[in-house]
Amino acid sequence: xxxxxxxxxxxxxxxxxxxxxxxxxxxxxxxxxxxxxxxxxxxxxxxxxxxxxxxxxxxxxxxxxxxxxxxxxxxxxxxxxxxxxxxxxxxxxxxxxxxxxxxxxxxxxxxxxxxxxxxxxxxxxxxxxxxxxxxxxxxxxxxxxxxxxxxxxxxxxxxxxxxxxxxxxxxx
Amino acid sequence: xxxxxxxxxxxxxxxxxxxxxxxxxxxxxxxxxxxxxxxxxxxxxxxxxxxxxxxxxxxxxxxxxxxxxxxxxxxxxxxxxxxxxxxxxxxxxxxxxxxxxxxxxxxxxxxxxxxxxxxxxxxxxxxxxxxxxxxxxxxxxxxxxxxxxxxxxxxxxxxxxxxxxxxxxxxx
Numbered sequence: 181x182x183x184x185x186x187x188x189x190x191x192x193x194x195x196x197x198x199x200x201x202x203x204x205x206x207x208x209x210x211x212x213x214x215x216x217x218x219x220x221x222x223x224x225x226x227x228x229x230x231x232x233x234x235x236x237x238x239x240x241x242x243x244x245x246x247x248x249x250x251x252x253x254x255x256x257x258x259x260x261x262x263x264x265x266x267x268x269x270x271x272x273x274x275x276x277x278x279x280x281x282x283x284x285x286x287x288x289x290x291x292x293x294x295x296x297x298x299x300x301x302x303x304x305x306x307x308x309x310x311x312x313x314x315x316x317x318x319x320x321x322x323x324x325x326x327x328x329x330x331x332x333x334x335x336x337x338x339x340x341x342x343x344x345x346x347x348x349x350x351x352x
Numbered sequence: 353x354x355x356x357x358x359x360x361x362x363x364x365x366x367x368x369x370x371x372x373x374x375x376x377x378x379x380x381x382x383x384x385x386x387x388x389x390x391x392x393x394x395x396x397x398x399x400x401x402x403x404x405x406x407x408x409x410x411x412x413x414x415x416x417x418x419x420x421x422x423x424x425x426x427x428x429x430x431x432x433x434x435x436x437x438x439x440x441x442x443x444x445x446x447x448x449x450x451x452x453x454x455x456x457x458x459x460x461x462x463x464x465x466x467x468x469x470x471x472x473x474x475x476x477x478x479x480x481x482x483x484x485x486x487x488x489x490x491x492x493x494x495x496x497x498x499x500x501x502x503x504x505x506x507x508x509x510x511x512x513x514x515x516x517x518x519x520x521x522x523x524x
Contacts, residue, residue: 193439203439207459211406212426234383243415244431247382248423251392256383257416263494265412267365267375287379326466 181219187351189215190331204331206302210244219245222350223328224252227298230325234258234291238284238301238313239265245330246300258290258297260313271319274310284309286316293321304329304349307338314345353390354520357372361387366433376503378474382416394522395500396424402497406430406463410456410473410485411437415430417502418472421425426464430462432485443491456481458488465493468488476521479510486517 189212191205223245237246243259250257263272263283268280270285291297299313310327317324321343327342332349339347363377366518381387387491395417408430409418413469415431422429427501435455442457463469487497499514504521511519 189469191440196439197436205439207431207438207440207462210422211430211462213422213426213428216429217423217426237416240412240415240433240437241431243412244409244419244429247416248419250382250385251389251420251423254385254389255384257388258383259379259413259416261412264369266379267368268379269379290379290383 181214183281183351186215186219190351204303204333206241206330208329216248218311219280219330219350220252223249223348226326226328226348227253227342230296231255232298232325233295234297234322236260236286236290236297236299236313238299238309241303242301245328249298249300249328258286260286260299260316262319272317273312273315273319275308277308284312284316286320286322291317291322292318294323296325297322298326298328299324299351300328302330304338304347305336307311307336307341308337311341314342353386355523358387358391359380362523376475376505378413378502381502382485383521388420391502391522392420392424395421395472398498398500399425402468403480404470405467406469406494408432408458408462408469408471408485408489410471410481413475414473417474417500421470421472421500425495430458432458432471432488433454443488445484445487445491447480449480454481456484456488458492460492462493463489466495468497469494470498470500472500474502476504476508476510476519478508478515482510483513486514 193203195205233249272285327348361380365375370377407422444457501521
């Protein structure tokens with residue numbers, strides 16, 4: 181399967197969540213089993229030589245790709261959640277939104293020191309969430325061996341904020 | 353691996369999200385690759401004779417088990433999301449919470465008529481969310497061949513509200 185096929189399955193939704201924004205709808209990618217499997221295959225092939233210990237997925241859509249990748253690679257899955265959702269002791273990081281700020285968390289015992297972790301989310305836009313997630317994992321002294329996105333909106337230049345990390349996106 | 357091993361990995365968190373509630377923390381299940389793989393294996397074995405077309409996962413933790421199960425079974429994944437998150441035209445269902453109500457949605461083109469769908473969530477408590485999700489899928493005339501939970505709080509009797517459907521839970 182070519183990347184063109186995957187790209188063609190992304191649905192553009194104009195004016196969502198507000199006027200002037202073209203939203204990239206990934207639900208058709210998930211609905212098609214061949215495309216979904218191919219995406220997970222491509223992600224997994226990047227790590228065939230350096231097996232990660234954990235996949236950390238960012239709530240909510242990062243859970244979908246992250247959990248499937250964890251199963252494929254035979255590693256554990258770490259949910260990075262919005263503040264207040266995780267029941268045990270957590271570490272947290274705030275990040276700026278267009279209006280106001282948001283906070284994400286992981287459990288303090290989510291990963292061991294120096295554990296090899298891949299961070300997964302569906303979309304790299306300005307990079308605010310991803311940077312916060314990286315900081316969270318660094319608080320726990322994880323070794324972040326890769327940051328994986330399905331779609332990258334390159335014009336927003338989020339990648340520059342993840343300088344020093346291996347950052348991959350399937351579709352730019 | 354025995355169910356006892358899986359059950360032992362669930363962490364009880366007292367007084368979360370509020371005093372008197374014992375929260376069942378599934379993050380240790382996800383963190384352990386052998387346990388996570390075994391859970392998905394057990395779920396998948398139930399459908400080796402009746403292949404589903406889609407797995408519908410309920411946001412957010414249903415995404416984790418649902419997406420992995422979809423990959424394992426080679427079928428598509430349908431996200432059942434909180435209201436306002438899905439960008440395309442949706443159908444929606446409301447359900448009661450302890451205080452107030454909530455709403456979940458799927459895209460109108462999420463499943464074809466008579467498509468075989470398995471609904472997945474992490475926890476069966478009172479069953480409110482699951483019943484709403486079942487109604488959503490019935491609005492689209494899906495054939496719901498199973499409703500799968502990882503944990504069932506049997507004393508809340510949510511199962512009785514899903515009468516007429518095949519309902520399974522791993523740990524009761």
